[in-house]
Amino acid sequence: MAEGEEIQSEAAVVVQSSLPAGRVKRIMKLDKEINKINSEALFVISNATELFVKFLAEKSSEVAVEKKRKTIKVEHLRIAVKRHRPTADFLLDSLPMPQPAAAAAQVLSKNDRPRKSSDSGSVPAGARRIDSFFQKGP
Template sequence: AEVATEKKRKIVKTEHIRISVKRHRPTNDFLLESLPAPPAPQLQKEDSVGRKREVANKQPPTGTRRTDGFFAKSASGASA
């Protein structure tokens, strides 16, 4: 519970218990063996970046134009 309060969480997860067990020296060997294995690290950040790139490279529908072209000054309007 101390670890959960340190991390300002209301729910105690197995990772919080694992941290507490590592801190408790007399029984940490026994307790660490009885806990389930920690989950593998997830690579979510790379996935979300890849999706953003796909959306950025996606062509707009026919009949639409990019905002860069909309706000760009035209050659005929600059001479007036």
């Protein structure tokens, strides 16, 4: 009898993403090739995204601990991405380049924001940067 109860309790577990489904769906629809999104596909992509972000956070945290820091910075994320080859293949060129030591020492005021350069890295022929996908076109 205990085995039957255990199976029922395992079947009752509901996995739910912490990402808002509407926002994930809106981001998916930015791709012009996608017209309709199945609820199962939305569920899988939401959970995969959540797992990927968790993976990046864990690896970045490990790098921060190695560097004896309590705060995760972009440099830690960049190192974590470099160490994981599949992630580095598509994400590394979208991360901001590390600043020189002299520029990093300067403290920016709240009104000063770093500017993005439009040509901050070369992309192979036939490929595009992942951040270009999220920009609205003409």
